[in-house]
Amino acid sequence: MKQRLVVIGNGMAGARFVEDLLARGGGERWQIIMFGDEPYGNYNRILLSGVLAQSHEPSDIFINPLAWYEENDIKLHAGVRAARIDRGARVVHGMEGVTEPYDKLVLTTGSRALVPPMEGMKGKDGAPKEGLFVFRTLEDCNGIAAYASRCKKAVVIGGGLLGLEAARGLLGHGLEVNVVHLMGHLMEMQLDARGGALLQTRLEQMGLRVHLRKNTKEILGEERASGVRFEDGAKLGCDLVVVSAGIRPNVELAREAGLLVERGIVVGDDLATTDPHVHALGECAQHRGRTYGLVGPCWEQAQVLAERLSGRKPRATYAGSRISTKLKVMGVDLTVMGAREAVTDEDQEIEYVDKKRGVYKKLVVREGKLAGAILLGEAESATRFLHAFDRGARLPDDPAQFLFPAAEAAGPQGVLEMPDEAQVCNCNGVSKGAILASARGGKRSLKALCEATRAGTGCGSCKKDVKALLESCVGDAPAEDPSVHWYVPGVPLPKPELIREIRLRGLRSVSSVFAVLANGREDAPSKIGLASLLKTIWGKDYDDERDARFINDRVHANIQKDGTFSVVPRIYGGVTTPAELKRIAEVAERHGAKMVKITGGQRIDLLGFSKEKLPEVWRDLGMPSGHAYTKAFRTCKTCVGTDFCRYGVGDSTALGIAIEKRFQGVESPHKMKLAAAGCPRNCSEATTKDLGAVAIEGGKWEVYIGGAAGSRVRKGDVLCVVDSHDDVLKYMGRFMQYYREHAKYLERTYDFAERLGIEKLRSVLIADSEGIAPRLDADIQAAVDAYVDPWSREAAEPVHPAQFAGELKGEEPRLVPLRLVPGVRR
Amino acid sequence: MTCKLGPVDRVPLGEGKAFDISGRRVAVFRGRSGELFATQAECPHKGGPLADGIVGGGTVICPLHAYKYDLKSGRPLGNDCPVLKTWRVELDAYGEMSLLMEPA
Numbered sequence: 001m002k003q004r005l006v007v008i009g010n011g012m013a014g015a016r017f018v019e020d021l022l023a024r025g026g027g028e029r030w031q032i033i034m035f036g037d038e039p040y041g042n043y044n045r046i047l048l049s050g051v052l053a054q055s056h057e058p059s060d061i062f063i064n065p066l067a068w069y070e071e072n073d074i075k076l077h078a079g080v081r082a083a084r085i086d087r088g089a090r091v092v093h094g095m096e097g098v099t100e101p102y103d104k105l106v107l108t109t110g111s112r113a114l115v116p117p118m119e120g121m122k123g124k125d126g127a128p129k130e131g132l133f134v135f136r137t138l139e140d141c142n143g144i145a146a147y148a149s150r151c152k153k154a155v156v157i158g159g160g161l162l163g164l165e166a167a168r169g170l171l172g173h174g175l176e177v178n179v180v181h182l183m184g185h186l187m188e189m190q191l192d193a194r195g196g197a198l199l200q201t202r203l204e205q206m207g208l209r210v211h212l213r214k215n216t217k218e219i220l221g222e223e224r225a226s227g228v229r230f231e232d233g234a235k236l237g238c239d240l241v242v243v244s245a246g247i248r249p250n251v252e253l254a255r256e257a258g259l260l261v262e263r264g265i266v267v268g269d270d271l272a273t274t275d276p277h278v279h280a281l282g283e284c285a286q287h288r289g290r291t292y293g294l295v296g297p298c299w300e301q302a303q304v305l306a307e308r309l310s311g312r313k314p315r316a317t318y319a320g321s322r323i324s325t326k327l328k329v330m331g332v333d334l335t336v337m338g339a340r341e342a343v344t345d346e347d348q349e350i351e352y353v354d355k356k357r358g359v360y361k362k363l364v365v366r367e368g369k370l371a372g373a374i375l376l377g378e379a380e381s382a383t384r385f386l387h388a389f390d391r392g393a394r395l396p397d398d399p400a401q402f403l404f405p406a407a408e409a410a411g412p413q414g415v416l417e418m419p420d421e422a423q424v425c426n427c428n429g430v431s432k433g434a435i436l437a438s439a440r441g442g443k444r445s446l447k448a449l450c451e452a453t454r455a456g457t458g459c460g461s462c463k464k465d466v467k468a469l470l471e472s473c474v475g476d477a478p479a480e481d482p483s484v485h486w487y488v489p490g491v492p493l494p495k496p497e498l499i500r501e502i503r504l505r506g507l508r509s510v511s512s513v514f515a516v517l518a519n520g521r522e523d524a525p526s527k528i529g530l531a532s533l534l535k536t537i538w539g540k541d542y543d544d545e546r547d548a549r550f551i552n553d554r555v556h557a558n559i560q561k562d563g564t565f566s567v568v569p570r571i572y573g574g575v576t577t578p579a580e581l582k583r584i585a586e587v588a589e590r591h592g593a594k595m596v597k598i599t600g601g602q603r604i605d606l607l608g609f610s611k612e613k614l615p616e617v618w619r620d621l622g623m624p625s626g627h628a629y630t631k632a633f634r635t636c637k638t639c640v641g642t643d644f645c646r647y648g649v650g651d652s653t654a655l656g657i658a659i660e661k662r663f664q665g666v667e668s669p670h671k672m673k674l675a676a677a678g679c680p681r682n683c684s685e686a687t688t689k690d691l692g693a694v695a696i697e698g699g700k701w702e703v704y705i706g707g708a709a710g711s712r713v714r715k716g717d718v719l720c721v722v723d724s725h726d727d728v729l730k731y732m733g734r735f736m737q738y739y740r741e742h743a744k745y746l747e748r749t750y751d752f753a754e755r756l757g758i759e760k761l762r763s764v765l766i767a768d769s770e771g772i773a774p775r776l777d778a779d780i781q782a783a784v785d786a787y788v789d790p791w792s793r794e795a796a797e798p799v800h801p802a803q804f805a806g807e808l809k810g811e812e813p814r815l816v817p818l819r820l821v822p823g824v825r826r
Numbered sequence: 827m828t829c830k831l832g833p834v835d836r837v838p839l840g841e842g843k844a845f846d847i848s849g850r851r852v853a854v855f856r857g858r859s860g861e862l863f864a865t866q867a868e869c870p871h872k873g874g875p876l877a878d879g880i881v882g883g884g885t886v887i888c889p890l891h892a893y894k895y896d897l898k899s900g901r902p903l904g905n906d907c908p909v910l911k912t913w914r915v916e917l918d919a920y921g922e923m924s925l926l927m928e929p930a
Contacts (some may be wrong), residue, residue, distance in 0.1 A: 278885040451904055457892075476834075490883075510841075511858055522858060524882030524894070547840025548860070551889045560890050563875040800838045810847040810925065811830040 002031040005309065006092050008082045010036025012045055013282025013298040015064055015109035020306035022072055024482055029311060033100050034076045035092070041065045043138060044294065044474070052141050053167025060440055068442070072760050077576065085257035087275055106310065107265060107280040111293070112136060115243050119218040129550060130224035135166040135244045137431040148173040149242060155228050155238040157216050158245035161327065165758040166242050167208055168330040177208045178236060180216055180228065187329070190336045191236020194353070195360050195374050202332050202358040202377065227572035240453045247293055249284045249397060253688050261639055264291040264521070269317040271305045284436055288320050295716030297321035303480065324389055336391045338372030339364045346370065350399045368394050378428035415465040416472055424465050427458020435466055439473040445481035456566040466626040487745060488530055490514070490523025495744060503538055509543035510534065529745035532631060535667055540786045546799060554631035555804060556790045557614055565614060566607040569623035570664060573638045573656035574602025587620045601635035601673065610808045615795040624664070626791040633663040637675035652678035655662060655725050664731055665787040666736060669743040685709065687716050690749040692734065695727045701728050705735050705754025705761070714750045717758035734765050737780040831915070831923040834886065842877035852925065854876035854915060855886060855897055862915035863897035864925055870907040
């Protein structure tokens with residue numbers, strides 16, 4: 001039976017927590033009940049200013065409509081306030097007589113507007129004065145918008161983030177907007193004085209009026225607000241006042257229930273309150289003495305609690321958040337992180353100011369690392385800054401190189417600046433507008449968004465742009481789909497754990513993996529990836545179920561758009577003979593190849609054969625398979641090398657042939673294209689291959705890994721410099737085996753090399769820091785030894801009579817129905 | 827109307843095969859747990875040969891562009907192609923398959 005989980009609060013934190021819980025399979029364990037004050041599903045509060053500014057419709061900002069709750073079997077009390085918690089009986093009493101028992105209770109009550117004490121807030125009748133608003137909910141927003149249409153001049157009390165957002169919204173209604181702020185500069189929580197002043201200048205250029213160091217004491221007017229009076233006696237007339245002076249955690253419910261409350265509801269690293277059955281997270285929670293008012297920390301907390309309560313990681317803990325935030329203040333980009341100013345004498349501040357353009361960049365450097373930064377009026381470097389900050393990366397000795405990297409200035413237009421109709425995914429023709437619409441429509445993880453739009457599902461090179469668009473819609477922490485860490489979508493384990501389980505339980509076939517590790521649920525999209533992994537793990541002891549292979553690997557040829565297949569025989573190192581060429585030509589003619597094509601990998605492609613023809617074509621060619629169809633070692637391109645070339649310094653053709661003879665057919669997470677070049681002129685383009693060898697003067701070879709010249713272009717990294725063909729083969733093989741074991745399925749070497757970093761690879765593969773090099777060498781040798789040419793094997797003896805069959809014949813349809821034997825219908 | 831398709835092992839376990847039935851092309855699938863399905867042979871997206879697709883969990887993935895369909899209902903999964911035509915396949919006591927030509 002399911003346990004009952006009650007969540008009080010249906011704002012961004014509460015709904016996010018429930019989403020995270022469901023994504024981790026928590027729906028199997030918990031019956032979820034939610035209380036929400038507001039009578040709708042939940043919405044993105046960050047975009048409220050957009051609604052006020054009329055750049056967003058209220059419907060644009062909804063994250064989960066009411067139907068979402070129904071679909072996920074969540075009982076939502078929308079518009080019902082939770083009135084009391086009876087911790088003894090473990091029951092929540094709501095208004096209107098609702099009662100909900102709980103096994104676990106999660107408080108995500110959020111916060112409300114903090115209204116400083118002022119005179120004249122109420123009219124003579126004791127009701128709040130007309131024209132006086134706070135800015136916190138969709139209802140506030142609607143109220144302000146309706147009232148603003150009758151107004152000319154507004155005062156916003158509070159020059160923090162929320163106040164400026166409100167001001168932006170009001171400017172959009174054509175009002176004169178005055179921001180009144182108690183402190184010496186705007187947004188003092190995020191900005192230093194110089195940044196605040198620059199921001200103020202930018203905002204004033206947009207028409208905003210800013211009044212600093214003003215303490216508002218009174219709201220003027222009889223029944224409706226007509227101005228404000230400051231402590232210094234000065235007055236400012238207006239017909240609309242919005243108070244946005246900060247937030248205060250909603251803690252009353254918790255306090256009355258006897259939980260420990262200070263500024264917020266006190267929680268430990270397990271996000272439990274003083275009652276272990278009650279958790280709290282989000283703006284209402286206080287952790288290690290801090291409360292947070294930004295979404296980033298809320299989302300980190302939601303994820304930790306979801307890990308715990310789903311049972312996936314029952315001991316997950318939250319250790320506090322490093323505050324960094326990326327926002328737009330009235331359209332001005334602002335990214336801040338860590339320290340605003342130098343704290344000690346050793347801290348170094350580096351600033352760049354461009355008053356005219358309103359750009360301000362500041363670094364706070366401590367012990368060579370980024371301790372904090374402000375980036376105002378410029379968004380392009382934000383990701384780089386955040387990256388360096390989050391990872392504690394060491395900055396260059398000259399910090400100017402970090403502030404102004406040369407490449408960035410010349411970079412192409414970012415996806416965020418493109419118009420909506422611009423095509424982002426060039427494989428599937430998906431526009432920026434379509435991606436944004438889907439993200440706003442509720443696809444909040446990268447995986448869900450890519451699946452829904454098909455963007456990024458072709459070559460994958462636009463995924464970073466899709467991610468940037470997603471972040472621009474949902475703030476900078478999109479929902480994380482836990483399955484992105486799994487090796488395949490149908491088995492909930494990351495690659496190292498999956499390998500461990502497979503070895504431990506001796507699972508040698510794809511169907512046994514589904515049976516044991518996926519509750520017996522067979523998942524078609526996972527089959528090919530599992531087959532590749534099992535073959536790497538077990539080698540010749542792999543139980544090869546042919547249905548787990550992609551069609552190309554079932555028939556050892558490459559399927560084409562018309563359902564025919566292409567045949568690419570292996571031509572070692574791209575070196576052939578007149579006799580071989582003649583034979584290929586004869587076969588092409590005899591069997592009616594529809595096209596004969598020289599490939600980029602220095603071999604010959606014969607196109608347009610039906611499946612039935614394949615064994616005959618192979619037999620007549622008498623050449624081994626070139627594996628042009630599989631996720632494996634493909635080919636090794638070479639240049640002419642030392643035999644004829646007047647520049648060659650190393651025998652690249654002999655090396656290329658040796659490489660190809662050794663590694664032919666070795667399967668891997670994705671294809672591997674290789675090249676060997678006889679001199680640094682690099683005619684065979686070895687530096688942009690998955691693996692490459694380049695001869696250099698002195699009888700040496702540079703071994704490159706992780707190069708790319710396809711959907712991405714990347715120069716490979718030099719893994720090592722060696723002085724013999726044998727050593728090239730040794731280190732290439734060692735890298736291949738490590739890649740086979742550690743890369744995700746369909747992760748090319750260039751993404752793998754970037755993910756791990758060349759230093760790490762050199763340390764493991766050259767310095768043998770983990771002591772695994774001899775084992776890697778032995779395992780790649782085993783894979784090499786296990787190679788059998790599939791063409792010669794299966795042309796003679798198909799694995800199934802129907803392996804190369806075209807269409808099978810059915811009998812003529814008959815009118816008399818067959819007599820069916822009961823019990824054998826399937 | 828029914829049409830005999832021959833012994834069940836004409837279709838390898840866990841795979842599909844295309845059949846020609848009086849000029850009509852039908853893809854017949856045999857799931858690993860033994861269930862049989864039949865759909866139109868061509869993917870509605872770009873005409874890919876569905877019988878050459880990957881089969882599993884009652885779905886097929888087209889080999890050309892990885893469009894996915896539910897085998898029983900023919901419904902597209904994660905794409906908005908038209909629903910596939912489907913037929914029922916039955917197995918008699920001798921392991922002979924037959925296709926029921928009325929749409930399933």
